[in-house]
Amino acid sequence: MVEGFLWCSLVEVTTPTPAMTSAFDDLSESAIFENRDALADEYIPSEIVGRDEKKEEYMNALLPVYKGESPDNIFLYGQNGVGKTAVTHWVLNQLEASENLQTELAVLPINCEGVNTSYQLTIELANQLIPNSENYLPSTGHPESKVYSVFFNQLDKIGGTALIVLDEIDHVANIDTFLYKATRAASYGDLTETKLGLIGISTDTAFGENLSSDVRSSLRERVIEFPPYDASQLEQVLRQRVDTAFYEDVVTNAAITYAAALGSKNSGDARMVLDLIRIAGDYARERGKDHVTDDLVEEAMDEYEIERSMSVLADLPENIKIVAYALAVLEEREDEEVTSSILYDLYSDFAQMVGHDPVSERRARDYYGRLDELNIIESQVKHDSSGGQYKSHSLNHPTSEVLTALADTIDTIGVHKNVQHLVEE
Ligand SMILES: Nc1ncnc2c1ncn2[C@@H]1O[C@H](COP(=O)(O)OP(=O)(O)OP(=O)(O)O)[C@@H](O)[C@H]1O
Ligand SMILES: [Mg+2]
Structure with missing residues (x-):
């Protein structure tokens, strides 16, 4: 206070x-x-460097737009940070800036992070087109058919060519619905004046394969893959x-x-x-x-x-985070090694405290392996005096950092006394 x-x-x-x-x-x-x-x-960099090939491929895919023809749909795939968004920005700027562009062009960019459904996506796009904010569609309440009809109506009013850029498209859970309607809008008479093209951007290379066959057949997309730099x-x-x-x-x-x-x-x-x-x-x-x-x-x-x-770590499933929390608590006692069984016991206690059924010891070992693979913990094989083997686990990062990443888990389980001095109020 x-x-x-x-x-x-x-x-x-x-x-x-x-x-x-x-x-x-x-x-x-x-x-x-x-x-x-x-x-x-x-x-936004004014120039894109080191991506000449992709720029050319992209511009070729947009050539129909430049010439005033019906656009192709374009899908970009590639891991994080390989220039998908930056190159898209640059290429579309070039297109919009051209004096010889043979169409009136409207670009509708949308980042789909946080847009969970096709219904929400259509509302957001419709609202980008509705001139007066008083007439914006509310986020709930209208039947789906109404939302699509408002959207296509608005889109058809602009004429020329519209390119909808769906960045991080894989965030929209039922994207099939939107893609199906958008790709068939012209043939169903929903769009008569405006030519529509879609640009989808995703880190998920399997994205296209997971679409329904109906959508895939109407999408006929051009795929551009962005390899790592x-x-x-x-x-x-x-x-x-x-x-x-x-x-x-x-x-x-x-x-x-x-x-x-x-x-x-x-x-x-x-x-x-x-x-x-x-x-x-x-x-x-x-x-x-x-x-x-x-x-x-x-x-x-x-x-x-x-x-x-x-x-x-912060994005891992809850059970694995509980394991990591148990390890953080055990590491703060300086005396003993943290063996798999000691870790399992505390994990089970924590899981029960928050009403989770603890997973089996075998399954928990898979979790330790996963945390080790992700470089969050280090698990070493040791030998005991009778020639047997056991594993000893430790955190690979400062405990206070790990606790910060586990804040939500700690909120539900509570702050253990071993780590009290490390947890910020
Ligand atoms: N060829 C390039 N020339 C200049 N800057 C670039 C280039 N490629 C990427 N960048 C810059 O690197 C950063 C990451 O690129 P970008 O945002 O385009 O990646 P992305 O492929 O869209 O990644 P994500 O999938 O995570 O969204 C940005 O700051 C961008 O401006
Ligand atoms: Mg991006």
């Missing part, structure tokens, strides 16, 4: 007098970032962004090539290398250094791996 009160009063009194000096002024003198925001995920492509992406984000010559060559090499060894993810260089830049700034070196990139990689492991 007291903290809340102080915060409120701070918010109200924030007009600094021009001559006022602040404690922040003393924090760092070093000139590292020229524009740190250029390393943020939402930053190699080290030299990542280096190009990095150099371009470093030029904008940092002052000249701040980031060393070795730092760039090292970050690119780490990225290509991992998953060829451009977002990851941009994150690495940003974290390394933060270290340099916080420590008052003049350069971002490969040593700092290495340190950044350690932090990045912790963050990545922790976000994977």
